[in-house]
Amino acid sequence: MVEIGTFNNLQVVKQVDFGVYLDGGDLDTILLPKRYVPDHCEVGDWVDVFLYFDSDDLLIATTEQPKVQVGDCEMLKVVDISHAGAFLDWGLPKDLLVPYNEQQKPMEVGYSYVVHVFHDKNSDRIAASSKLNHHLDEESVWLKPRQAVNLLIAGRTELGYKAVIDNKYLGLLFRGDAFRPLKIGERLPGFVKSIRSDGKIDLVISQATLQGDHDLGEQIMRHLEESGGESTLSDKSDPEEIYRVFKVSKKKYKQALGTLYKSHRILLEPGKIKLINE
Numbered sequence: 494m495v496e497i498g499t500f501n502n503l504q505v506v507k508q509v510d511f512g513v514y515l516d517g518g519d520l521d522t523i524l525l526p527k528r529y530v531p532d533h534c535e536v537g538d539w540v541d542v543f544l545y546f547d548s549d550d551l552l553i554a555t556t557e558q559p560k561v562q563v564g565d566c567e568m569l570k571v572v573d574i575s576h577a578g579a580f581l582d583w584g585l586p587k588d589l590l591v592p593y594n595e596q597q598k599p600m601e602v603g604y605s606y607v608v609h610v611f612h613d614k615n616s617d618r619i620a621a622s623s624k625l626n627h628h629l630d631e632e633s634v635w636l637k638p639r640q641a642v643n644l645l646i647a648g649r650t651e652l653g654y655k656a657v658i659d660n661k662y663l664g665l666l667f668r669g670d671a672f673r674p675l676k677i678g679e680r681l682p683g684f685v686k687s688i689r690s691d692g693k694i695d696l697v698i699s700q701a702t703l704q705g706d707h708d709l710g711e712q713i714m715r716h717l718e719e720s721g722g723e724s725t726l727s728d729k730s731d732p733e734e735i736y737r738v739f740k741v742s743k744k745k746y747k748q749a750l751g752t753l754y755k756s757h758r759i760l761l762e763p764g765k766i767k768l769i770n771e
Contacts, residue, residue, distance in 0.1 A: 497544050498563030498612045498619045505538045525554040560584040563612050566657045568678030570605045595622035607647040631663045632692030644683040646675045664694035672742040699740040709749040723767040
């Protein structure tokens with residue numbers, strides 16, 4: 494089935510001076526302009542093309558790679574504003590429209606926003622929306638705790654960060670489960686921390702966070718043993734260095750150090766930690 498707003502593999506059925514026509518099935522023939530036609534392309538050949546609507550609202554094909562396809566979320570820059578809404582640069586000659594009723598807040602030229610791209614069947618046009626909760630599920634029966642997912646940071650809240658999960662869901666990443674400040678539009682791997690009783694999804698960006706402070710404490714002890722009994726990775730160390738070694742936030746690391754210190758298993762000294770030899 495031919496789908497608008499995505500790549501399709503279509504067969505060339507006719508050659509003309511200004512390009513070739515492709516078999517679009519129920520959508521009839523679709524023009525691939527001459528500048529996009531591959532060399533030595535002939536009738537009967539198959540071509541991978543992206544389908545979208547040109548400036549005259551006619552369905553057209555291109556071999557260019559857009560920055561985003563229908564069903565995807567991405568951070569895109571506003572390049573123009575008109576009576577119809579905001580227009581985003583998505584890497585194609587005709588910019589991508591975000592209608593006013595699909596804007597979470599009024600968009601401004603020069604700023605970038607995380608949007609979801611969809612095919613509006615009512616108007617038969619490709620559009621985008623920054624109202625992510627209108628297009629993505631905030632509950633899931635398919636995701637499971639500890640499941641690996643791909644995240645796109647979409648916004649900040651009082652508790653932490655809203656994140657798009659695998660282009661399908663919206664979840665919450667608590668600030669304490671992020672080892673550093675995250676940027677809107679940043680992509681990174683993550684894990685499902687838990688599914689709440691209301692179905693909402695909590696996330697973490699480190700699987701080690703799921704293992705609990707006890708396991709982290711044992712990791713720190715092994716690290717000290719392998720380092721000859723002491724380490725410069727202290728409670729004052731850089732958060733990114735802590736994450737590189739233990740894949741946890743600085744807050745979690747400091748809590749684990751505090752537990753080990755109170756249990757008389759380590760010494761905390763300026764700029765380093767040491768094993769207590771029993």
